[in-house]
Amino acid sequence: MPAVLGFEGSANKIGVGVVRDGTVLANPRRTYVTPPGTGFLPGDTARHHRAVILDLLQEALTEAGLTSQDIDCIAYTKGIAGKLHWKNIPGAWLGPGMGAPLVSVAVVARTVAQLWNKPLLAVNHCIGHIEMGRLITGATSPTVLYVSGGNTQVIAYSEHRYRIFGETIDIAVGNCLDRFARVLKISNDPSPGYNIEQMAKRGKKLVELPYTVKGMDVSFSGILSFIEDVAQRMLATGECTPEDLCFSLQETVFAMLVEITERAMAHCGSQEALIVGGVGCNLRLQEMMETMCQERGARLFATDERFCIDNGAMIAQAGWEMFRSGHRTPLSDSGITQRYRTDEVEVTWRD
């Protein structure tokens, strides 16, 4: 009954989780929240993670009722798929796998692995989401919609790989929502996406926004540019309210996601859909996906914020699967990477 300790810190959430035989024993998490109108930068985020990670680790062990001797393996986020984008702020790489936070967490994981003499496992962040989603929901072989601040991908399993059927060709859907939140100075606490969702519930008018689906892929940079340009003018003239803009943006981008997911399900003949990633917490997205699944006679699976949002337990769960199937990461290979595609990993733990 191996117990795996997982470290996650690729973006502004840092989590340490413990999983044993499909049971989440602990999953504490901290979020680095920046003031309204701003995003999180790599250096500041890394400093936040450094300041809390050791206490978080201790908290995880205490909550799980385990000591270092009970841990069989240490897993950490090696990297994350998706696209990097440079924002015109010094040091502001937007998108997946910010280097400094990844490194600050990887250092601790590697150090405790050596201190406690435990094997180390480097985990792909996306696969962490998928494996946690499969564990919690019981979905067997779903078409996965992975949506977060750093990633937007439609994924399905085939022949020992999680294959990417479609993805964003520029920015992630969560990044689009987060940057729109900055335009309206919406609070980042608990997250900009959550606050947009609450405001959208009060929206009444649908503003027409650019809808960009290119085959199996989507594009969000255009809709973001458009809404950044028109938002202030429309609000100033009273043409719409901030709630209307939130509602319109959600409806448009979520419809794009539903379309590409449905196309992938049709291609694969899949009867299951699983939403993972932080944006997967959005109940409106789940509602729209549910409608599509019902029309196809398929089932929709989704988790709550404990496991949708980046967390340590998902890395531990993926690590648990990898550990049982014999994966090990030598120290010489235990770095991090900001470009770690989902389909680079050989999924040896599935048939």
Place this chain on the structure above:
Amino acid sequence: MEAPDDHVDGADGTDGAGAMRAPDDGAHDAAGGAGSPSGPGEPGGPGGTEAPGTEAGEAPQLKGASSAPGHSEEDSALASGEASEKKQVLEFALTVPFLCYMDAELAYQYLTSSAEFYHEAIHTELRVVGSDLFIRLTAEDPVLLQISTAYLLNQLSIVVQTMQHFVPGCFSRPRPGKGG
């Protein structure tokens, strides 16, 4: 990479297992400079990097640089030309004392595996001598050396803090002469 916002408190605040001697300015000749290894088993040894034209124990100076005020502009122009022809190799050296060989080896293993992240223009030397970890970075580009030094110290700081957190006896030996 960014400069660490804190110095290496992990070892410095460790109440006396041995002070970590940080470099005085981050990039200087190993011979005679603060933070350089000394005593038996010194890994620097013969052949250690020195700025050309300097003697052991002497602070390095850019060739042609003058400390005397009032030098002529012609001399400065000549000095600049000479300096640009012969690039000085800059060095950061640090000896980190640990309580035991295993702790030093752990830090060494970690820093060695991180060496891939350094720019190819940075020469990295890491060695465990007894219970001391010897670190030396050399480069011709002072900016690269500064960045690499900051990155390394940041990594080392995290490693030491982690060890402190989970190994209570780590670095707790009192310093001699301080009432320990």
